[in-house]
Amino acid sequence: MKEKSDTPYWLTAHITLNPILEEAVTDFLLGVMAGAVEQTVDDTSRELVLNVYFEEKDQDEQSRASLQKKVESQLRELADIFQVENPVISWELIEDQDWSSNWKVHFKPFAITKGLIIVPTWEDYQPAENEQIITMDPGMAFGTGHHATTSMSLDFLRQIMENRAKEISVLDVGCGTGILGMGAALFGANKVLGIDNDPEAVRVAIENVALNPAAASMQVVQTPLQDLEESFDCIVANIIHDVLLIMREDFHRLLQRNGDLILSGILHGKQEGNIVRIFEEAGFAFVEKKQQEEWAALHLKKR
Secondary structure, eight states: OOOOOSSOEEEEEEEEEOGGGHHHHHHHHHTTSOOEEEEEEOTTTOOEEEEEEEEOTTOOHHHHHHHHHHHHHHHHHHHHHHTOOOOEEEEEEEEOOSHHHHGGGGOOOEEEETTEEEEETTOOOOOOTTOEEEEEOTTTSSOOSOSHHHHHHHHHHHHHHHTOSSOOEEEEETOTTSHHHHHHHHHTOSEEEEEOSOHHHHHHHHHHHHHOGGGTTEEEEOOOGGGOOSOEEEEEEESOHHHHHHHHHHHHHHEEEEEEEEEEEEETTHHHHHHHHHHHHTTEEEEEEEEETTEEEEEEEEO
């Protein structure tokens, strides 16, 4: 690996992985690790390859090693969760070629759900009538809306807010960028609390909320789920199957009677069926499912 000189460098990871890991890995790399991600396909093996760029700035060797360890550990954990082979990762330092600007051309304002537009911070977008916008940097954190799990969760939030008969409080568990909580606030939630166990995600979510005055009803903290005491009308969690199962008792404890629970980050099929079965045993009733490709999102109610 080359050492840095006065020329700006990017620490680059070349990751070959099972395609089923694409969304989970990309969300982590964009979100928690603040990387810029480009996708290619190995023509010989048809495996998915992600090239990830981390701006070096003034990183020393120890900081660089810590970043690499965190990425490698998380990717192994995701592979274990999805029961596929571990991604293969190689690292190098490359000279700056204005990657920080070039990758931005791929991110334009887009409709994430009916009436809600995600706008990158560098774009000037004038919303049409009946449109609302969330301004954020898609390269900063988990959950830009390009992924099915995020957009399906927002679809459910929009439906619930449209049918509300009173003011609604929302808990966004594992908030990442805060996109789901901000969406809930724009849809009409009078109080939104976002929590995440990663301090970097909390920092990014707070920055994003500050960029969106219309989402001022949202607060973001690092408080663990099990330490919360107040109850909520709606809880949304876009995480992964195994973690959702662990959280089910806290969801039941914190959700008001007849409250709405939105779960995503779930694979269609076996995982989806398992979530419904176990959550029904825990005191929830299944309401509706959404599906995009291999991903599912579920709407349940507390009985």
